[in-house]
Amino acid sequence: MEKDDIKLLITDFVDLLLPELTPYEASLYLYLVRNSILRNGSQKIRIGKRTMAQGYGAGSRGAKTNYAHMTKIVSCLEEKGCISIGDTTRDGTEYIVKFPRDIPTVIEKLATVQLAEKEDDYFTDPAKRKVIFERDKWICQYCGEEVTKDNATLDHYVPQSKGGKHTKENLRTCCLVCNGIKSGKIYEEAAPYILKNIQERRKRKNGKHKK
Ligand SMILES: [Zn+2]
Secondary structure, three states: OOHHHHHHHHHHHHHHHHHHOOHHHHHHHHHHHHHOHHHHOOOEEEEOHHHHHHHOOOOOOOOOOOHHHHHHHHHHHHHOOOEEEEEEEOOEEEEEEOOHHHOHHHHHHHHHHHHHHHHOOOOOOHHHHHHHHHHOOOEOOOOOOEOOOOOEEEEEOOOHHHOOOOOHHHEEEEEHHHHHHHOOOOHHHHHHHHHHHHHHHHHHHHHHHHO
């Protein structure tokens, strides 16, 4: 399993699945993930309930979960779509452990998150871009020059490469020149270059006036 897949699995689990599970269910799910997907990359695991009861949650207290209780947790996990239960042989029951992203409640939540992100997107939709330009009164937020429909751009104050989003708060009206300088940098990195450019532009302007 790739490092990124593991990262995604854990992030999804903590952010989206954990709130939907009881502590017992969460522990058992993690126990199954640990002994299937994390062990050998396979979502399938064949294991007896007694082994499970002994293995999982056998922490410092060493308390053993009883068989009936284990049966109940397993069926709750199945009901929530976290696992599916296969056949039982002498070696135990086969479980298919689902990735958080394949579990219904997580799918629903992800859809909601994506919808919210779309609503917060002031970068992609031209009508919403205009909201930012108007908020900033069509003035480049870095050099103070006026911009027009033809040369106005939107800058991500926190760059996208550093996790900056398309939100109102993170977008600034920007002229093409400053945008070219700032692109991909955080403000503190870009500031000296922007200042230098403003000075150069001023010099050029003054030079023209003198002629
Ligand atoms: Zn500018």
